[in-house]
Amino acid sequence: MTITESSAVPAGTSAATLLRFATAGSVDDGKSTLVGRLLHDSKSVLTDQLEAVEHASRNRGQGTPDLALLTDGLRAEREQGITIDVAYRYFATARRRFILADTPGHVQYTRNMVTGASTAELAVILVDARNGVVEQTRRHAAIAALLRVPHVVLAVNKMDLVDYAEPVFAAIATEFTAYATRLRVPEVTAIPISALAGDNVVEPSAHMDWYGGPTVLEHLETVPVDQDPAGHPARFPVQYVIRPQSAEHPDYRGYAGQIASGALHVGDPVTVLPGGRQTRIAAIDRLGEPIQTANSPESVTLLLEDDQDVSRGDLVVPSDEAPAVTRVVTATVCHVADQSLAVGQRVLLKHTTRTVKAVVKDIPSRLTLDDLSDHPDPGALAANDIGRVVLRTAEPLPLDPYAVSRRTGSFLLIDPADGTTLTAGMADDA
Template sequence: MTSTTAHAAATTLLRFATAGSVDDGKSTLVGRLLHDSKSVPADQLTAVERVSRSRGRGAPDLALLTDGLRAEREQGITIDVAYRYFATGRRRFILADTPGHVQYTRNMVTGASTAELTVVLVDARNGVVEQTRRHAAISALLRVPHVVLAVNKMDLADYAESVFAAIAEEFTTYAEELGVPEVTAIPISALAGDNVVEASAHMDWYAGPTVLEHLETVPVGHGLATRHARFPVQVVIRPQTAEHPDYRGYAGQIAAGSFHVGQEVTVLPSGRTTAVAGIDLLGESVDVARAPQSVSLILADQLDVSRGDLIAAAAFAPPVTQDIEATVCQVADRSLAPGARVLLKHGTRTVKAIVKDIVSRLSLDDLTLHPEPGALVVNDIGQVAIRTAEALPVDGYADCRRTGSFLLIDPADGTTLAVGMAGRAFAEPAAEALERDGEGWDF
């Protein structure tokens, strides 16, 4: 292993997403991060400079580094989720630049579903708007542990501290009502580069970190390694070689917690209990493995285990149920109504299911609930009751994002209809706020 490879392996990985209203400067911020951290290949930068000149712009349009679709370039907006990978000396990053248009809110759900941090941009001239609240609510819904409020275009607001302070206070108050655990507010100008990678000379009243400094130092890990052990089985390995004629390994990625040799585990949904006899990691036997490592588990007993089963710590196994109450975000253009027959994909298992009821729809403007909406349409967020044909081991989403989430799929053509999160929609503070208005998420 070279020193460069060893260094990359030793650094931590942060997955983060950007969100905000149209023209708030998300793509420009991402482009500035890539450019100023020297993470743009020379040929790509040359291409951006050429396109920028053809449009009569004196400086490179850094938004073009992420707006890769032809329709995006033509309209000057972000439509699809653009993923980019870059690294600094302190950390590796996977970022998702998500659309700002209301009709592409579902794309923000996709981009933030695996994120540990969300950067919500606000135009300093416009302040907190409907889409700002919507993106904050989605971050809370998806249990993203860190939120950065980037008040952009401060250069167009004369770098006024009072403008920044008012926006930061309004957003932070709203986020606290949602139960967002942490908000870091940073005044920036993505176009000019103020407080993105380098500290701004125009805002000496701000003493906090730049965007990149915060991204490099924020805690990561989601606490996956400290959660109760969860292992969805992807495939059963039976090599049947002369060296290992009786080898039977269960391969997959550890979703949460850790496994060690000798640990007592339960196979779900059957409920059979056994012990971990061995763990294979990258072709070698190890005593301990942790999330999110991909391994093969060898069990002490020959149980009936197949793809879709869940191996869990015996003392902390999740409940097995056919009735799931959850919050879903409708991502398909077609509606979701009571009685709909769907496929539910949970972990590595897909089962038939029926939507028993659409209990309520959440208004992101004022966090009020509208009971019995009749159906959910694209971008709606609502509480549903689902009955599955087979029992599934389902955690609450607040306890484990991986084993508490699922997809609803159209069995006719395979279209993803909705993404779901089992259990409460928001953290306790938001639930209490809703109950004060006379309605609560009663799961």
């Protein structure tokens, strides 16, 4: 694991990239204030939005604008002063574009943190300098590690309330990075901040001359992003079969969907899973126009050389880079529903565009967050528990290990009775 105070990136690397990042932390650690400060000080707030926040702040008797209201938009959130739902914000600087997911800190809404971080390339985990690392901090770090978020920022907030003391920051950074190392988090960058005062968020702090690293925005602008490495094998989940039945194209049969990873080319030998039928790509259409090559995450329509029986939920892959097809799924999961997940329970498993019936055959262990030990044979997982499960599916699934592909190595478990999402799963290595 690498622990840094800065990220050196070659000039121009981040000029045209998109960074998806999520914020997390315990209740009242200041996530929404940090996000509001980030948007405000980077000039990413429209005039009418700022006026609305100023008006709402005055109505609450506050003399200065409460920047947390830029993300806490739900009425229930404003009344309670906590974030409940995931708030997505889109903004850009001269160096990079951003999609930000501000996730709740309350333990009750940990499931929302899973949602927000599932597609993130970076997680900002806030800690109140007065409280240090708490259980929810450890839970969020564990979730970031399980979701293979490659970059973690530890933002030690409210430094103004501890007199900007370097020893306080150093002690928290040491404790957190030691914990993250045991979780195998690849990289942690620790930054001391005051979201309320603006210290080290966008502009460097005048109160912490002992800190020589980047501000939060500087780090976000320069952290390397590898959204779809060339080495990733192509994966194309079929979402829809197109049969226009037109006189001009009476035999047209296209398979539409979004490329999950890699690239596809006309003429490529491919295999359709889980059946294993082999063919070649005859043509690729994008917005009705033929193209020779398509890359992730483009949405395209594939035409195959042979008359194949292909339907929604099938996976088109390169014939020489096909994933394993299995009926037994071993995975690490985060249980997000209020109702427990028990051995013997029947569920639906949703993987990309395919949904199959499954049964929970075993729950070998549950993770204890305090010391990262495994509690063997718990029998069931309760809300917010992290554990390992073994599932038996009614139909074979083409499943990549989550370490290889976050998109085709992940799945959801769903209650077949009412459609409630029960569990977010990450497939183990075969």
